[in-house]
Amino acid sequence: MSGDADLRCRTGSLQVWGVSCGPIMQEDQLGAPDRAWNVRVYCAGRRKVMRAIEDEGITEGVEGYLVQFWPRHE
Structure with a gap:
């Protein structure tokens, strides 16, 4: 699964x-x-998360994310 978005970072620092x-x-x-x-x-x-939640409840460390940033030219 993937998704795209635009972001303006006013400070240059990002916290997730x-x-x-x-x-x-x-x-x-x-x-x-x-x-x-x-x-x-x-x-x-x-x-895997959906199956684990059904079997065990809340899970940690099952999902993985990759986030890519590149400058937008305005």
């Missing part, structure tokens, strides 16, 4: 938040402030 766990402490530096980015996110393991 998980739906159930809140902010992830690591911040990633995208570069200069106030830049526009194209973003593509790939996700693997969604079906």
